[in-house]
Amino acid sequence: MKIINSVLLICGLAFLVIFMSLLEPQNLLGTEYDVRVINGFTNNSSLPLVIWCSSKENDLGGRALQEKDDFSWRLRTNFWGTSNHFVCTMKWDKKRKRFDAFKIPRDVQRCGPFRKCSWLVREDGFYFSNDEVNWKKDFSW
Known part of the structure; x- marks a missing residue:
């Protein structure tokens, strides 16, 4: 039996x-997502936006982004639909902000059918888009 x-x-x-x-x-095999963080400042030629992103298993390192520069990566969920939780720390002048760049429960739907998760960082805050045309402010510095 x-x-x-x-x-x-x-x-x-x-x-x-x-x-x-x-x-x-x-x-x-999992689902792939593209995550992109863009420097959307209008005039920071003398002071770059510094970004550092990582997850528990992946340290993506840091970059100094000038105007319109971006930092991007691709990730894949596992069979169960879970993935690493990516966190980025942003620094500009005296401002510093740590935010969730990719988090499955929040982003699995809002990244859209093309699985594109884009962030535009501006002087007044952080904007999200899944098509890089329509941006919605998620939070301030």
Whole structure:
């Protein structure tokens, strides 16, 4: 009886994996997201925007961004639809802000069908877009 139950369990799991891959094949290997942070300041030629991003498993390092420069990376969720939580620290002049650049519960839907998660950092705050045309202010410095 134990052998039959084990075989049924294995067959059930195999069916579930095959069924999920037919519905959304990208979920079998995970889903890719593109994350981009853009310096949207209008005049900071003498003072760059400094960015440093990391997750528990990935330190992406830091950059000094001049006007219109960007810092971007691609990530992949795992089979279960989870991923690293990416946090970025921004520094400009005397201002400093740490924010969630990518967080699955918040971003899985709002990054849109093309899975594009873009941030535009301006003098008055941080703006989010999934098409880089329509920007919505998420929070201030």
